[in-house]
Amino acid sequence: MPEEVLFKSESTQSRQEIADYLRAVADKLSAGEAVTLSAGSENVTLEVPDRPTFEVKAERETDKGGRNPEKSLELEIEWDENGSSAGKSGSLSIE
Incomplete structure (x- = not known):
């Protein structure tokens, strides 16, 4: 099946910054909320089942x-x- 990239971001960050980002995603998942990824003018919102x-x-x-x-x-x-x-x-x- 072909892959369509909806969003991509790659940057060097500290372990603490990565942990904070993962924690924010985890909080959204725990709350049953959509996860919106943003970088510059790019963004995508995902409804995780x-x-x-x-x-x-x-x-x-x-x-x-x-x-x-x-x-x-x-x-x-x-x-x-x-x-x-x-x-x-x-x-x-x-x-």
Whole structure:
């Protein structure tokens, strides 16, 4: 299925700034409110359903020579716009 990017933002921020941003998203999710993402003149508002799929991924990527390793932590919330959820059930913890 082709992907359409509705919003994208990438910037260097402190851990505290990232935590504050994630906390604001978490507050919106807890309250059942829409999440609006804004950067400059771009913005998108998303109505997240009650039971979306939550994916957590940690990766290490290197260039072709195996140099310049880069790690990433990806947090993804996804749902079918028709309302169905295809994710697995399971427990996740952060230590």
